[in-house]
Amino acid sequence: MTGKPIVAIDGPAAAGKGTLARRLAAELGLPYLDTGLLYRAAGRRVLDTGGDPADPTVAEAAARSLLPSDLNRNDLRGPLADAAAASVASIPAVRAALLAFQRDFAERDGAVLDGRDIGTVIFPDAVAKLFVTASLTERARRRWQELRTAGMDAEIATVETDMRQRDAKDAARTAAPLRPAADAYRLDTSDLDAEAAFRSAIAFVRGRIGPR
Ligand code: DC
Numbered sequence: 001m002t003g004k005p006i007v008a009i010d011g012p013a014a015a016g017k018g019t020l021a022r023r024l025a026a027e028l029g030l031p032y033l034d035t036g037l038l039y040r041a042a043g044r045r046v047l048d049t050g051g052d053p054a055d056p057t058v059a060e061a062a063a064r065s066l067l068p069s070d071l072n073r074n075d076l077r078g079p080l081a082d083a084a085a086a087s088v089a090s091i092p093a094v095r096a097a098l099l100a101f102q103r104d105f106a107e108r109d110g111a112v113l114d115g116r117d118i119g120t121v122i123f124p125d126a127v128a129k130l131f132v133t134a135s136l137t138e139r140a141r142r143r144w145q146e147l148r149t150a151g152m153d154a155e156i157a158t159v160e161t162d163m164r165q166r167d168a169k170d171a172a173r174t175a176a177p178l179r180p181a182a183d184a185y186r187l188d189t190s191d192l193d194a195e196a197a198f199r200s201a202i203a204f205v206r207g208r209i210g211p212r
Contacts, residue, residue, distance in 0.1 A: 004110030005209045008118035011132035012167050014139035016189040016197055017114040023198050024205060025112040033105050035115035038098045041070035043084025053087035063097035086166050090173040116170055119181035128208035130201055131180035134190040136164060
């Protein structure tokens with residue numbers, strides 16, 4: 001294919017999407033956007049003002065006033081940011097406010113984007129769609145490891161419980177629930193290391209977009 005390829009990568013938390021998406025983008029020479037950061041930054045903006053991330057009016061205003069520099073904040077990870085992001089992400093007006101940001105990002109040069117609704121809502125015509133999953137136990141283990149590496153104290157059982165609740169919230173919400181696009185390539189990374197996941201994904205994407 002010619003033009004600006006858009007590669008959509010969706011799936012639940014800690015399935016390996018980010019690592020994979022970043023590497024695919026580097027390999028293909030495409031810009032990369034971690035769309036979870038948009039919801040995290042919007043949630044943080046609400047917390048900054050002492051507001052409730054579940055309040056649609058406040059959350060929409062935060063999403064509309066988001067600046068690219070908000071994505072570089074160093075407080076977008078951790079349980080508080082996780083919960084605030086999940087709350088704002090379930091509000092339709094927030095999702096609508098962040099749609100243009102995501103489309104504009106990929107407009108000029110194409111992109112690799114990872115999130116929950118990239119292949120279903122944001123770019124339903126993306127040339128290549130992947131749905132990346134792993135078992136809950138494995139995803140919780142990976143997230144726990146990340147938190148520890150970042151110097152945060154965490155119990156693996158708590159991480160798993162939080163993750164189960166957040167998965168349920170992402171899948172149950174009426175606004176863009178997490179689900180695979182019908183034409184997505186499904187990649188279960190439970191038993192794959194990052195290298196094996198990359199090889200499987202790049203073979204699929206190259207098959208879709210052809211040589212670049
Ligand atoms: O991928 P993440 O954990 O950084 O995402 C943070 C939250 O935002 C999570 O609750 C899922 C939600 N999200 C979303 O609803 N849609 C996206 N495209 C990306 C993230």
